[in-house]
Amino acid sequence: MSGNKIVTADGRAYRLLGVSRSSGEFACVQGKGLWDSGPVDQASVDAMKTWNIHAVRIPLNEECWLGVNGTPSGATYQQGVKDYVNLLVANGINVILDLHWTWGAYTNGPDWHCTDEHATCQKPVPDARYAPQFWTSVANAFKGNDAVVFDLFNEPYPEIGSDWNKTLGWQCLRDGGTCTGIPYEVAGMQDLVDAVRATGATNVLMVSGLEWTNDMREWLAYKPNDPLTNIAASWHAYSFNACANESCWDSQIAPLAEQVPVVLSEFGQDTCGFDYMQRLVTWADTHDLGYLAWTWNPWGCTGGAVLIKDWTGTPEPGLGDGYKAHLLTQSPSL
Template sequence: MKHRHALLAAGAAVVLTGSIATATLPASAAATGCGVSYTVQSQWPGGFTANVAITNLGAALSGWTVTFAFPNAGQQVSQGWSATWTQSGASVSAASLSWNGSLGTGASTAIGFAGAWTGANPVPASFALNGTTCTGSVTTPTPTNTVSPTPSTSTPPDPGGPAPRLRVSGNKIVTADGKPYRLLGVDRSSGEYACVQGKGQWDGGPVDQASVDAMKTWNIHAVRLPLNEECWLGLSGSPNGATYQQGVKSYVNLLVANGINVILDLHWTTGAYSNGPDWHCKEATATCQKPMPDAAYAPQFWTGVANAFKGNDAVVFDLFNEPYPEIGSDWNKTLGWQCLRDGGTCAGLPYQVAGMQDLVDAVRATGATNLIMVGGLEWANDMREWLAYKPVDPLNNIAASWHAYSFNACATASCWDTQIAPLAQQVPVVLGEFGQDNCGYDYMDTLMRWATAHGLSHLAWTWNPWGCSTGAVLIKDWNGTPEPGVGEGYRAHLRTQSPYATP
């Protein structure tokens, strides 16, 4: 990711704002050939995450290594990303990877790590790029604003007011006035299944001000709502049609009025696939997750949703939850990507498919300008060919929708470095769902450190008190009492974040 903080022309300083410390280390092109900005993004007793942004002010490089020394013997790199990290004593080295090794004159890149500390956590005093020192002296002024370093008790200030209108600018989501913004929050399940399972619209869960206030105690700024195609269109379920639509509109309006952006997700659709494996949904109706949306009703769904929410750009449209069209072609990825974008008759799928281009066209035909999210293959976990098969949007207002569970194929920092980081340098990436297959927080913690360092939006599954036995359940009750491990960890993380703060 490109470095977005200005480097000072002379001198260097550590600035402590809340619990975030930033050291900006200058360099003249002739003397040092490089500049570095070291940012402690979050800190808690015994641990922290840091971002290291590097600017090459010398000749172009085809590979690079950044080195520095920790001032305190108790400081250690636990895990790093976007580079190969090693540590010997106090000395730390971070070597480029294949995708970010080229660094032209004036070009920047960013790497990061999760670390541990004891006693104190001072910033390093000097850095070098390929052996050339690129720092001045570092001084630490007296902090003018401090908060508790414990994430669970320090929440960034809420600016108040309704949720901002959003759009894409380069590889960032920005507000109407151009400020970079991240969608940080949770998924709220039930709108996709309750209406077709005899459980009402929200499965008995509240959609009132008290329930929204509970979300705000976690510092939630975005909620993703999965929806059911047939219930929206009035084809089946209860409630359905106008009543279901009004329930969605009312809840969306309440969330937006409270400063919470909403992502509307088409989750369950029509489409029979009886030849699928035993675990696959074989019912023709919208009672489970299908490989792709259907041409019969999905465009109608998005026409209706877009008409309902056009003019409200605080609402984001996630076109289809977790595509896996390659299942019908014996996991042929090329055919899968073609089906994802173009739809129509897809190999092995017996129903006519609505491709992402069809759904983009349906939204834009209404005049809606809302930000759109489009997923990848393998349940939105494989994003490797996303850019090549990105649908055409006349507004160029599309973000990549990525899901990352501990049981997915791409579930390690090395995979994220290889497959997701290059994409995030080109377009905004929204981590629309993530979780792990137990009720702990270790995998999610690693993912959150990586996602935060790369400026990704992220929403965890799920804000539903189902009882955490196999993972992906955040709360014990609608008051927002966190589940031990998973809920406590994610709440602590959110409370250290601001949607306006990006690396």
């Protein structure tokens, strides 16, 4: 990193532009293998390249990586991830590894919330039991390969445990420990930064905000300390989020982007159109943000956020067509 830009080895400012490729977070705990029957071969990467994709975000499952739960898990799961990462990097594509599903029984939440202690759903905040171990292991696996970026936790919302007290939420997110309303010991972002750096890994780190990382207002005030000063802000902005218009982006995100790199690591809209997404990527381009749309999976676009109709990269009408057309006009180099 240099100032508010991610840069290449030769010092050129660079944006991470691409997609998320879901399934590594859920398939191993749902009896669907590692990649939910989707291909991770050269042909599938070639399909991504026809969209001008230069970065792929891969959500992971903490317990499957560590061999605690799931099938495959442990060494088999790790090798599958390594093989896919190596293939993408060999094709000139950056990889963002994202800690998506984690351990921790959260039983105090609303009815919609999953209470399973295992990593079978999205939890409010990472756990001290396994998350530092996960990042120690991942960092050891990929240190020396700076084409790989580490997104330390997908979508925190620890403030849910304190009746949406944002100050307590930010403190919990950074410092971890015992957090109001969270029944398990929390690993803060500082703990996870420390775990990665203790391995000697120099990879760029991405750190999220509150409210499913849509609220970035106090990100700078609670930024964890990194001895390498190599942290970017990870922001999500769906059409149904609170911060989902230009006025909010101008007031809350633009000032942050003047200080540190901001990566829009997930975005989409809750229809299969592209109108909201077009506004967002146009704004992001103006402010030199990288962005990765959700998701490169052919699940059928009924509620939005599905980009492709098949693994050959046929775009879904509306948002898929629109995003592909937009990516083809963009270069990651600034």
